[in-house]
Amino acid sequence: MKYTREYLHESLVNGVCDVTFTKIDGTERVMRCTLDPAIVPQPVANPVVERKIKESRIEVMSVWVPELKAWRSFRIENVSGIDLAGT
Numbered sequence: 001m002k003y004t005r006e007y008l009h010e011s012l013v014n015g016v017c018d019v020t021f022t023k024i025d026g027t028e029r030v031m032r033c034t035l036d037p038a039i040v041p042q043p044v045a046n047p048v049v050e051r052k053i054k055e056s057r058i059e060v061m062s063v064w065v066p067e068l069k070a071w072r073s074f075r076i077e078n079v080s081g082i083d084l085a086g087t
Helices: 005-013 047-055
Strands: 017-022 028-033 060-065 070-075 079-084
Touching: 005 017, 005 060, 005 079, 017 070, 028 060, 028 070
Parallel strands: none
Antiparallel strands: 017 028, 017 079, 060 070
16 A cells, blocks of 8 residues: 555654554664654754755655654655554
């Protein structure tokens, strides 16, 4: 199944999900991540970060990984599954 950016975004905004995707090196990864505004930290004004956000590519999705307390990303075309994570 091909996932759209809109579908992934909507799922991630509504909670923590396990996203399965193929990494650039060809290995498969399952990443527990979210875009839920109640979990994602509020942005701090930083011109470098703001420029990077503006320059971000549409084919890549940046997500918050609560366990790492860090941003990570994956290529949308490489996503093979998304499931609501059990908490």
